[in-house]
Amino acid sequence: xxxxxxxxxxxxxxWLSVQEVVDAVTLPSCGAISVFIxxxxxxxxxxxxxxxxxxxxxxxxxxxEFSKLCCDIRARCPTVAKIxxxxxxxxxxxxEASVVMAISSPHRKDSEQAIQLGMKLLKANIPIWKKExxxxxxxxxxxxxxxxxxxxxx
Amino acid sequence: xxxxxxxxxxxxxxWLSVQEVVDAVTLPSCGAISVFIxxxxxxxxxxxxxxxxxxxxxxxxxxxEFSKLCCDIRARCPTVAKIxxxxxxxxxxxxEASVVMAISSPHRKDSEQAIQLGMKLLKANIPIWKKExxxxxxxxxxxxxxxxxxxxxx
Amino acid sequence: VVTLCVCxxxxxxxxxxxxxxKEEEVTVATPIKSQDLWTLLLQRHPRLSVxxxxxxxxxxxxxxxxGDQSVFLGDGDEVAVIPPLSGG
Amino acid sequence: VVTLCVCxxxxxxxxxxxxxxKEEEVTVATPIKSQDLWTLLLQRHPRLSVxxxxxxxxxxxxxxxxGDQSVFLGDGDEVAVIPPLSGG
Numbered sequence: 001x002x003x004x005x006x007x008x009x010x011x012x013x014x015w016l017s018v019q020e021v022v023d024a025v026t027l028p029s030c031g032a033i034s035v036f037i038x039x040x041x042x043x044x045x046x047x048x049x050x051x052x053x054x055x056x057x058x059x060x061x062x063x064x065e066f067s068k069l070c071c072d073i074r075a076r077c078p079t080v081a082k083i084x085x086x087x088x089x090x091x092x093x094x095x096e097a098s099v100v101m102a103i104s105s106p107h108r109k110d111s112e113q114a115i116q117l118g119m120k121l122l123k124a125n126i127p128i129w130k131k132e133x134x135x136x137x138x139x140x141x142x143x144x145x146x147x148x149x150x151x152x153x154x
Numbered sequence: 155x156x157x158x159x160x161x162x163x164x165x166x167x168x169w170l171s172v173q174e175v176v177d178a179v180t181l182p183s184c185g186a187i188s189v190f191i192x193x194x195x196x197x198x199x200x201x202x203x204x205x206x207x208x209x210x211x212x213x214x215x216x217x218x219e220f221s222k223l224c225c226d227i228r229a230r231c232p233t234v235a236k237i238x239x240x241x242x243x244x245x246x247x248x249x250e251a252s253v254v255m256a257i258s259s260p261h262r263k264d265s266e267q268a269i270q271l272g273m274k275l276l277k278a279n280i281p282i283w284k285k286e287x288x289x290x291x292x293x294x295x296x297x298x299x300x301x302x303x304x305x306x307x308x
Numbered sequence: 309v310v311t312l313c314v315c316x317x318x319x320x321x322x323x324x325x326x327x328x329x330k331e332e333e334v335t336v337a338t339p340i341k342s343q344d345l346w347t348l349l350l351q352r353h354p355r356l357s358v359x360x361x362x363x364x365x366x367x368x369x370x371x372x373x374x375g376d377q378s379v380f381l382g383d384g385d386e387v388a389v390i391p392p393l394s395g396g
Numbered sequence: 397v398v399t400l401c402v403c404x405x406x407x408x409x410x411x412x413x414x415x416x417x418k419e420e421e422v423t424v425a426t427p428i429k430s431q432d433l434w435t436l437l438l439q440r441h442p443r444l445s446v447x448x449x450x451x452x453x454x455x456x457x458x459x460x461x462x463g464d465q466s467v468f469l470g471d472g473d474e475v476a477v478i479p480p481l482s483g484g
Contacts, residue, residue, distance in 0.1 A: 036186070041185035
């Protein structure tokens, strides 16, 4: 079972609309939609204040890894209907959403399980990178703990 | 620890805005927002087609039970920041949202855990009822499996 | 000491359809076991018996199971019939 | 049989900053162990060594760990350097 018609991973240079992502997975046959929204957190790292993030992606590979992610989710949660992700590229200010994922299913427990798995797989496998930009103009590349080859992986 | 300033359970007679519920829990200190959206599923029960739902609530008690729900969530997920629910009253057509719950927290796992608990507690404890309306004009009161005194509870 | 008070009975969902009443005032002896409160409700509205075993009460907006425990009521207190919930 | 092919190296995130190159063509003997492919990359861009142990490759957009396995390349194939991911 592969990525289904209607599954979508969209890379965006502008503000993400939660409603748009939700609408993309809404179906009359589904009573449940689970959503996760990741936003840039106000943060201070060693006295340097984070003022924003800079995202980049291996764009063509994002699509093929997303197909695998959809397969993996459906292998574990077969009743999942649609999966949609909007992810920012370029600079994202504090408190703005960098990722919105929505998953629909007939019943609640399946979409709940699928959204957790989906975000874990996204962070582990989708070729996207971010660096933090500090008020000092310094930057630092981040690493997801979910990524197997990260220094801090677990 | 009680319901915090900013927690909100709103009963609505009209279309629910997911964006509005999300905005209500967005904070610069939170990197994670988990959302659940429950919609009226297209369904057929013993040959009768569901055309919509009718909701009613014990409105004043909804607020006091929501305060307890917020307490219970924070007891289990202490880093939860804000909790917001919009719930429909009156008639809701197929494919429309009847409930939107959003919960924010600094990190993903806490909002994910909290949203699952939150929906379970809502279905178990918040005094709201719905009946299914069929194309034959017949109706039938529903019961949540999460409700302790339901016939089908488990 | 048993005293009398006038409280407000509220019916929701299926219980409202069965009683065809939304709210009504009744005089009740207090304290009263929640089981006896339910019996009193059944006497007023025998059709409520279809809910037997699958219903609880709310007294002053706090859930109270139907059983042995005593309920203390005051004038104007709300007593609601709470059929199985189906929010969400 | 070892043949030569011209493939496209792609650098992302920290690896792009280290090499100061986004993409470049190189001639590579194929098949080649992924470990040897990495060694070849290090020879071209010694600054990549800071990623040692915390990096993998992607060949034709499939992740390949740096190790003993052989990689078969064709002309125009993309080989990308993949530092630890940080999407989401």
